[in-house]
Amino acid sequence: MNTLKTSLLGYPRIGENREWKKALEAHWAKKISEEELLQQTEEIRLKHLQKQKDKGIDLIPVGDFTLYDHVLDTAVMFGLIPDRIQASGAKTSLETYFAMARGNKEAAASEMTKWFNTNYHYIVPEYSKGKMSLNENKPLQAYREAKDKLGIEGKPVIVGPYTFIKLAKGYEDKELPQFILELLPLYEQLLKELEQDGVKWVQIDEPILVTSITHDEMKTVEFIYKKLNEAAPDLSIMLQTYFDAVEWYEEVMKLPVQGIGLDFVHGGEKTLASLKAYGFPKDKVLAAGVIDGRNIWRADLKKKYDLIQTITAIVPNERLLVQPSSSLLHVPVNVRSESHLDSTVQSALAFADEKIEELVQLAESVNIGDQGKHLFAANETAIRTLAKSEARNRSAVREAVASITEKEAQRTSDFDVRNEKQQSKWDLPLLPTTTIGSFPQTKEVRKARLSYKKGEWSAEKYEGFIEAEIERWIKLQEELGLDVLVHGEFERTDMVEYFGEKLNGFAFTKNGWVQSYGSRCVKPPLIYGDVEFVEPMTVKESLFAQSLTDKPVKGMLTGPVTILNWSFVRDDIPRSEVTYQLALALRKEVEALEESGITMIQVDEPALREGLPLKKEAWDQYLNWAVASFKITTSSVEDTTQIHTHMCYCEFHDFIDPIRDLDADVISIETSRSHGELVSSFEDHAYHNDIGLGVYDIHSPRVPDVEEMVQMIQRGLSVLGPKQFWINPDCGLKTRGESETIDSLKNMVAATAKVRQSLAQKQV
Structure with missing residues (x-):
């Protein structure tokens, strides 16, 4: 009998103890040289590859490792370096690379946004006509390194051409054919060089194929892959999709590629239904994503075994690979250091290394037949024990969610009142x-x-320290001339973790880090049980800050949808139900703040849009419960209590209606890297409530000058009334240095004063 083989799409870059992050930040801080950085990251990369080999993965991805972002790697490889970066004085190619990601004193960074519906951020490629060339074949370099140094016949990973084009900016629709015709020869050359070097399989990632692309767009994809196949006919292409079911199943099956990767977890029911209805080409390999690459719970291996049996009835073992549903980039490295967790929770976890073990175990069980099911005993016990736990069966929480009424999601009065x-x-x-x-x-x-x-x-010493920091920054804010102050959140490690630590239903890892953007790693909480309010979480610090000033101080909360989207969420009940549990818990915190006299309250939802399903026909269902959850959290307050919210990078031109539906009194939006694009949205879509468009980029260390921010404000005022326009940075300032923060805010206040003066003169 032919044996079933395993494959991975990608592995976490950060290292078991975030060695990758530490090396990058040491280089940026000029503590290690460029050569030392490259040496250290090579050691990390090779260690990861060796681990995959040792654990028994048959087809190991190479080239998924990066020094910042894999989309940025692709842009630089093809010479898409903006003119402002080229002219910014970077002395080496690596300095240029990092300037695109982070900006420098002379040039702003490229735009950054979310990778599909994940919390990973990629650097947006900027197309410039006639600028592209294949500067270096990074996938080939990665293949040679793995083969020469570790004896691994790797599978180079490449961002697919159509996904790359669709994620890029800087061109109009009429220029798309030109972009394609310039880019395609570079991909053809890249693949030819891989073919000439003896590469057997290359993984070309096209997650764009699971979004709501049109039939005409699918025709473009067919043209692209016809050209790629002609360029390297002896190279086996694995066309890899993930995050949902492909939109045009029959058409994708006909593409001239040798293998197709499909997600049987996210959108898995539709994928399996299409497989049963239309079959699978007899001349292609199916890479079946059966283990969830985005969540951290053990897979139900008995169900996965049965799924594989269903698949093998259509696609035999010799033409089948089993793999995660996506790259393991989105999960922590391993569970080994989480012994502090309750055994019921810990035994139910599977991070990247454990998911690899699950894959190998699944393949082994299939290869030895029905008797292989005995391998699943520990797996079944862990899942069953968590399901029966008290934490997952809080009847009061379930009953409260079931009794939510429409009235609970409505403010007493309209915005104008x-x-x-x-x-x-x-x-x-x-x-x-x-x-x-x-x-x-x-x-x-x-x-x-x-x-x-x-x-x-002691608790007393720590609280005294926090209060001293709050007092220092309240004074600084007053000196800077800010109108509405904040307490600074010095007691919070993370905007989600902080609240999860104070609510029932959460658990926290010690080393469960994942990459968010660049070297920025986050440690998402685990929502493993029913969520329940325990006691006020933010009142003490907010009241202390307010006692120090006559200016208003905002109470600061993280919203229910963001807590959901930035956590690893239990997979035994619908995500909507978990969000309603969160909303009811946070509602009590909002009421506690209001009762204590804090009546300007910000409930941040930076992750609202990133949770959108990738298929537009599913948007309404998600937005209905997501918006309702925010309104349940915020709607019980008095008319005079001002509700603020904040949202992060996203494409807002198709998202104005949900923003309006939130009915927040004030919304701030992270826009500085794409300010003009968002402002233009308001030319077509009126927005009535108050709004703040971020006037400087907090993800870059550069300090913008006054005139730059004046221009930002004036551009916003071209579509928004001055009475509804607030002035603020793009996002929170947690990751920035003190001096650059103070200098930037000083310039922001000065820019605002300048615009106010200009407006006053116009009224005279």
Whole structure:
């Protein structure tokens, strides 16, 4: 009998102890040279490849490793380097690369946005006509390195041409054919060189094929792959899709490629139905994504075994690979260091290394036949024990969700009525200035938190330190001239983790880090049980900050949809039900803030849009419960209580209606890297409530000058009324240095004053 083989799509880059992150940040801080950085990251990369080999993966991906972002790698490889970066004085190719990602003193960074519906950020390619060339064949370099140094016959991974084009900016629809015709020869050359070097399989990622592309777009894909196949006819292409079912199944099956990767987890029911209805080409290999590459729970291996049996009835073992549903980039490295967790939770977890073991175990069980099912005993026990736990069966929480009414998701009065009362109460100047919430988390802040967690500091000493930081920054904000202040969030490690630690139903890892953008890693909480409010979470710090100033201080919460989307979520009940549980818990916190006298409250939803399904026909269902959850959280307050929210990078031109439906009194939007594009959205879609369009990019260390921000504000005022326009940075300032934060805010306030003066002169 032919044996079933295993494959991976990608592996976490960051290292078991975030060695990758530490090397990058040491280089940026000029503590290690470029040569030392490259040496250290090579060691990390080879260690990861060796681990996959040792664990028994048959087809190991190479080229998925990066020094910042794999989409940025592709853009640089093809010479798509913006003119402003070329002219910014970077002395080496690596400096140029990092300048595109992070900006420098002379040039702004390229736009950054979310990778499909994940919390991973990619750098948006910027097309410039006639600029492209194949500067270096990175996939070939990765293949040679793995083969020469480890004896691994790797599978080079490449961002697919149509996905790359669709994710890029800088061209109009009429210029798309030109873009394709310029890009295709570079892909053809790249594949020819791989073929000439003896590469057997190359993985070309085309997740764009699971989105709602049109039939005409699918025709373009057919043209592209016809050309690629002609360029390298002896190279086996694995056309890889993930995150959902492909939109045009029959057409994808006919593409001239040698293998097709399909997701049998996300959109898996539709994928399996298409497989049963239309079959699978007899001349192609199916790479079946059967293990969830995006969540951290053990797979039900008995169900996965049965799924594979269903698949093998259509596609025999010799033409089948089993693999995760996506790259393991989206999960932590391994569970080994999580022994502090309750055994019921820990035994139910599977991070990247454990998912590899699950894959190998599944393949082994299929290869030895029905008797292989005995391998699943421990797996079944772990899943069953968690399902029966008290944490997953809180009847009061379930009953509260079941009894939610439509009235609970509506403010008492319309915005116009509320706005008039709030204007009277707050008496803020035109173009009020504020920040998004967090201030720099210095080494001293992190050291103090660690000392407290280790028990080296008493609660009294730690609280005194936090209060001193709050007092210092309240004073700084007043000196800067900001109109609405924040307490700075110095007590919070993370905007999601902080709240999860204070609610029932959450667990936290010690080393469960995943990459968010660049070297920025996050440690998502685990929502493993029913979510329940315990006691007020933010009132103490907010009240202390307000006691120090006559200016309003915003209470700061993370919204229910963001907590959901930035956590690893239980997979035994619908995500909508988990979100309603979160909304009811956070509603109690909003009410506690209001009752204590904090009546300007920000409930951040930076991740609302990233949770959108990839297929537009599923948007309404998601938005209905997502928007309702935000409104359940915020709607029980008085008219005079002003509700703020914040949203991160996303394409807003098709998202104005849901923003309006949130009915927040003030929304701030992270827009500086794509400011003009968002502003143009408001030329076509009127927005009535108050809004702040981020006027400078907090993801870059550069300090924008006053005139730059004046232009940003004036562009916003071209489509928004001055009475509805707030001035703020793009996002929270947690990751920035103190001096650059103060300088940037000083310039922001100065720019606002300049625009106010200009508006006043026009009124005279």
